[in-house]
Amino acid sequence: MRSRGNARDGSFVNLLFFSACGVRFAVDADQVAGTAAFEEESEEGPPRLFTVMGCGDQSVDKRGATMLTIKSNNLEPFRLVVDVLEDMAGISVGDIRSLPPLIEPFALQRGMWGVIVRDGKLVLLMDFQRLMKNKGPERVRDGGD
Amino acid sequence: MNVVSPAKRLMNRLPYSRKMLVAGLFFCIPIVLLAYFLVNNIREQIAFSSKEISGVQYGTALNNLLACLLDGRDPAAAGTGTALIIPEQALAELGKTEARLGEKLATRERFAALKAKLTAVQEGRGTSSRQRNDVYVALGTDVLDMIVLVSDNSNLTLDPDIDSYYLMDSLITKLPPLAEAIARADRISRRSTSTSISMDDKTALIVLSGQIRAYVEDLKKNLHAVEGVNAALGGRLRKTLQDVDTAVAVFLNDLNGGATIKGAALTRERTGSGIEAGNAVFRATGALSPELDQLLKIRINKLRYRMATYLTISFLAFLLGIYLNIGCYLSVREGISSVRDAAVKVADGDLTAEAVFASQDEMGEMARMFNTMTENLRQIIATLFNVTGSVHSFAGTLSNSVESQAGFATQLSSSVMEISATMEEFSSTASQIAQHSQGVVERADRTLDDTRRGAGEVESLALKINHINEDIQSGLTEIVELGRKSKEINKVMAIINNIANQTRLIAFNAALEAASAGESGKRFGVVALEIRRLADSVVESTGEIEGRITEILDAVNRLVMSSEKSSLLTREGQEYASRTVAMLSEIVEEVEETTDSARQISLSTQQQQIASGQVVLALKDIEQGMRFSTESIQNTNSVSAELAQLSENLQELVDRFKLGGEPKSRAKGASEEAV
Numbered sequence: 001m002r003s004r005g006n007a008r009d010g011s012f013v014n015l016l017f018f019s020a021c022g023v024r025f026a027v028d029a030d031q032v033a034g035t036a037a038f039e040e041e042s043e044e045g046p047p048r049l050f051t052v053m054g055c056g057d058q059s060v061d062k063r064g065a066t067m068l069t070i071k072s073n074n075l076e077p078f079r080l081v082v083d084v085l086e087d088m089a090g091i092s093v094g095d096i097r098s099l100p101p102l103i104e105p106f107a108l109q110r111g112m113w114g115v116i117v118r119d120g121k122l123v124l125l126m127d128f129q130r131l132m133k134n135k136g137p138e139r140v141r142d143g144g145d
Numbered sequence: 146m147n148v149v150s151p152a153k154r155l156m157n158r159l160p161y162s163r164k165m166l167v168a169g170l171f172f173c174i175p176i177v178l179l180a181y182f183l184v185n186n187i188r189e190q191i192a193f194s195s196k197e198i199s200g201v202q203y204g205t206a207l208n209n210l211l212a213c214l215l216d217g218r219d220p221a222a223a224g225t226g227t228a229l230i231i232p233e234q235a236l237a238e239l240g241k242t243e244a245r246l247g248e249k250l251a252t253r254e255r256f257a258a259l260k261a262k263l264t265a266v267q268e269g270r271g272t273s274s275r276q277r278n279d280v281y282v283a284l285g286t287d288v289l290d291m292i293v294l295v296s297d298n299s300n301l302t303l304d305p306d307i308d309s310y311y312l313m314d315s316l317i318t319k320l321p322p323l324a325e326a327i328a329r330a331d332r333i334s335r336r337s338t339s340t341s342i343s344m345d346d347k348t349a350l351i352v353l354s355g356q357i358r359a360y361v362e363d364l365k366k367n368l369h370a371v372e373g374v375n376a377a378l379g380g381r382l383r384k385t386l387q388d389v390d391t392a393v394a395v396f397l398n399d400l401n402g403g404a405t406i407k408g409a410a411l412t413r414e415r416t417g418s419g420i421e422a423g424n425a426v427f428r429a430t431g432a433l434s435p436e437l438d439q440l441l442k443i444r445i446n447k448l449r450y451r452m453a454t455y456l457t458i459s460f461l462a463f464l465l466g467i468y469l470n471i472g473c474y475l476s477v478r479e480g481i482s483s484v485r486d487a488a489v490k491v492a493d494g495d496l497t498a499e500a501v502f503a504s505q506d507e508m509g510e511m512a513r514m515f516n517t518m519t520e521n522l523r524q525i526i527a528t529l530f531n532v533t534g535s536v537h538s539f540a541g542t543l544s545n546s547v548e549s550q551a552g553f554a555t556q557l558s559s560s561v562m563e564i565s566a567t568m569e570e571f572s573s574t575a576s577q578i579a580q581h582s583q584g585v586v587e588r589a590d591r592t593l594d595d596t597r598r599g600a601g602e603v604e605s606l607a608l609k610i611n612h613i614n615e616d617i618q619s620g621l622t623e624i625v626e627l628g629r630k631s632k633e634i635n636k637v638m639a640i641i642n643n644i645a646n647q648t649r650l651i652a653f654n655a656a657l658e659a660a661s662a663g664e665s666g667k668r669f670g671v672v673a674l675e676i677r678r679l680a681d682s683v684v685e686s687t688g689e690i691e692g693r694i695t696e697i698l699d700a701v702n703r704l705v706m707s708s709e710k711s712s713l714l715t716r717e718g719q720e721y722a723s724r725t726v727a728m729l730s731e732i733v734e735e736v737e738e739t740t741d742s743a744r745q746i747s748l749s750t751q752q753q754q755i756a757s758g759q760v761v762l763a764l765k766d767i768e769q770g771m772r773f774s775t776e777s778i779q780n781t782n783s784v785s786a787e788l789a790q791l792s793e794n795l796q797e798l799v800d801r802f803k804l805g806g807e808p809k810s811r812a813k814g815a816s817e818e819a820v
Contacts, residue, residue: 014660016653029660035653037646066650085649088656088674 012090015116017123018066018082020049026116027126029088031071038065038081046079052131053110070128078132091116096125109134161481162474169470173463180459187452193300194445197309198438199246200299204292204317205434206242210235211288211321212427214281215328236263250298255291262287285325292321306444308375311367312382312437316430319367323360323389324426326353327396331419334400354397361393364429378436385432392418392425480508484515494801496523526802533799537792544785551778558771565764572757579754582747589740596736600729607722614715621708628701631694638691645683652677 014029038045046067067079096114099107107113111131116123156164213235243256266280296302296317304310330353333346368386372379396418483502490498496519500512652673659670 016657029657032657034657035650037650085653088653088660088677 012092013096014088015091015125016068016088017086017118018068019084019086020082022083024086024118024121024123025049025082025126026091026123027068027128031128033069033071033077035085036067036069036079038067046081048081052080070132072129072132080128091118161478165470165474165477169467172470173466176459176463176466180455183455183459184452187448187455191445191448191452194441194448196249196299197301197304197313198441198445199249200295200301201313201316201434201438201441203242203246203250203252203295203299204301205430206235206239207288207292207295208316208321208427208430208434210239211285211292211324212423212430214284214288215324215423236260250295252291252295252298255294259284259287259291282329285328289321289325292317306440307373308371308378309437309440309444311370312378312433312440315364315367316433316437319360319363320389320426320430320433323357323364323393324423324430326356326360327393327419327422327426329353330357330400331396331423334419350400354400357393357397361390364389375440378440382429382432382436385429389422389425389429392422396422476504476506477508480504480506480512484508484512487512487515487519491519491522495803496526497803523802523804526799527804529795530799530804533792533796537789537796540785540789540792544782544789547778547782547785551775551782554771554775554778558768558775561764561768561771565761565768568757568761568764572754572761575750575754575757579747579750582743582750586740586743586747589736589743593733593736593740596729596733600726600733603722603725603729607719607726610715610718610722614712614719617708617712617715621705621712624701624704624708628698628705631698631701635691635694635698638687638694642684642687642691645680645687649677649680649684652680 015026016029016032017024017026019025065081065083066085067081069077069079071077095116097116098104098114099112108130111127111134112124113127113130114125116125156167159167239256240260243252247253247256262284266284296313301313301317304313330350333350333353336342336346364386368379368382371382399418480502483500487498487500498519500515502509502512504512655673656670656677659666659668659673662669
């Protein structure tokens with residue numbers, strides 16, 4: 001894994017791969033503070049990623065779900081629930097593709113800023129910081145719109 | 146044959162009428178030519194004789210003139226000092242004759258000279274007696290020469306007949322010189338009577354007497370020759386010539402007995418005998434001329450009669466030839482036309498035609514032979530007509546029979562072929578049945594053995610089923626226990642899985658921390674990655690184990706259920722095995738009976754197979770025979786059809802002939818029967 005400075009120089013970036021509702025995502029590992037197993041004893045808990053993104057509350061299998069603790073510069077860290085943590089790997093910046101101009105404004109509102117292809121499958125790049133900025137921490141804690 | 150071939154080819158090109166015309170023409174031409182030559186020859190002879198007549202007429206005129214001249218020398222008739230006596234009448238007559246015949250006898254020039262001399266003599270007055278006598282002698286000589294010329298130019302000297310020739314000779318070369326010699330002798334003798342006779346006169350009288358005797362002798366010889374060929378003419382001339390002979394004998398006697406010759410003076414009586422002799426000569430001349438003229442005319446008449454006879458005979462022969470030629474042509478044409486008309490009718494098929502020709506020649510014989518041939522042909526055609534009708538009838542009957550037979554043969558052949566095919570199938574089926582029955586027997590035997598062995602096996606099976614049932618029960622217990630233990634393993638694996646997930650999360654967190662730490666956390670990141678991979682492997686392994694355990698549990702459950710079912714089935718199998726053993730015992734007995742029956746069936750089917758094979762062979766032979774028979778019938782049918790067609794053709798040919806009467810009706814009856 002490369003250093004953070006090297007990654008920003010344009011060579012590589014460490015991405016954390018995960019999936020939610022069958023959709024594969026990746027996020028810069030610097031935005032994630034930690035992971036923890038999701039406990040389902042209480043009703044109150046961190047929101048699910050799809051809920052935060054405004055894509056509806058799709059029922060998912062909670063078994064094996066993982067909570068991601070997202071770093072925040074001015075706010076206290078918040079947590080999101082994803083389905084499965086898949087991998088963590090360094091990806092060449094050159095392999096990152098931008099979103100199509102037609103959907104880019106809507107995608108940026110949901111925290112999606114790019115796309116890469118890994119193992120023959122499409123992986124959406126998430127920016128939790130942008131997502132938090134657009135949605136707000138309270139709304140994120142409340143679980144969406 | 147080669148010489149007459151062109152004539153044959155020419156005649157072959159011409160029709161019969163032209164053949165007859167050409168042949169008749171070439172046969173008539175020689176007759177016409179012969180008649181022409183004969184008539185021409187006769188005409189030449191007539192012209193020859195006519196010219197002789199002209200000579201006789203001219204000679205008569207000359208003799209008259211000569212007589213006048215001889216008379217003019219008479220001294221008593223003309224005195225001295227008087228003009229010469231010219232016989233005007235005789236000269237005029239001679240002039241007329243000359244005008245009529247002079248051109249023909251070519252005497253113009255001599256006549257003109259004679260006439261001029263006579264005119265000169267007539268104008269010579271005052272001449273003496275002697276001179277006048279010499280003039281007369283010269284004139285007489287000229288007349289005699291002219292007589293000879295006329296006789297030459299008038300062909301008298303070339304006369305072909307004896308009587309006329311000797312008459313001509315007497316009339317031309319004997320009598321005139323005789324008269325002139327008598328006249329000269331008489332004149333000399335007259336002159337001697339008045340004066341004394343000179344030696345010259347005496348010599349002349351002697352010579353003249355000799356000539357006169359010679360002429361008389363020649364006249365006698367000529368008369369004798371004429372009598373030899375024409376007694377009548379000789380009889381008529383004998384008296385005249387005897388008078389001449391007598392008168393001349395008297396005159397010569399007078400001359401011989403006179404004083405002139407003996408030196409004595411002559412008397413007047415003596416001189417009268419000379420005149421008488423001259424007159425007798427001229428009378429003889431006057432008698433011979435008509436006789437000669439008559440002979441020539443008779444000859445001309447004979448020639449004309451001969452010519453007319455020739456012409457008549459030739460013309461009649463020509464007419465007769467033409468007549469016979471036409472008759473021959475008509476006869477032959479009638480024969481040919483009769484045969485040709487009959488042949489044309491026969492060629493058109495009318496055999497009733499006959500050649501009607503009653504000639505006895507070759508054409509008639511040919512017509513009769515043609516009729517005989519037509520009659521024979523009519524009989525042959527009639528017979529052929531009947532035979533053709535019968536053949537046509539038989540051919541039709543034969544064709545119908547053969548067609549029926551062919552139809553039957555075809556049906557029979559088809560039936561035999563069907564039977565043969567059926568029997569072949571039957572034989573094949575029998576063979577298969579025999580084979581199958583043999584197989585049934587063998588299988589029955591094997592079945593019997595198998596059944597016997599099966600019964601034993603089933604008994605042992607029942608025992609083994611009991612053992613199996615017991616084993617199943619014990620296995621079922623073990624399996625249930627295995628399922629329980631597997632569930633316990635599942636719990637352990639859940640724990641392990643939980644631990645592995647936690648380890649995995651820890652590894653992710655470690656990796657995140659390592660990533661946050663930068664280069665310092667790089668090694669730690671590697672360790673975290675390995676731990677995460679290990680945790681992933683554990684999770685995967687536990688997942689697989691969990692899956693396998695789940696499968697084992699499912700299998701155990703199914704095995705338990707199966708074992709329970711097997712136990713139940715085993716028990717049922719025990720019961721079935723017991724019943725099966727009992728049934729197998731009964732089956733063995735029945736199989737033994739079945740085997741015996743199968744053997745019997747096999748033997749029967751084998752016998753049936755052999756018999757059916759023999760039947761098939763026999764049917765094949767029959768089929769082959771039927772095929773040959775059908776082919777033969779078809780050939781016979783075609784031959785009979787051709788025979789019928791040939792008989793129809795022959796009948797059509799025969800129908801062209803017209804026979805008339807009975808045979809044709811019989812033939813038609815036969816043809817109708819055939820139809």
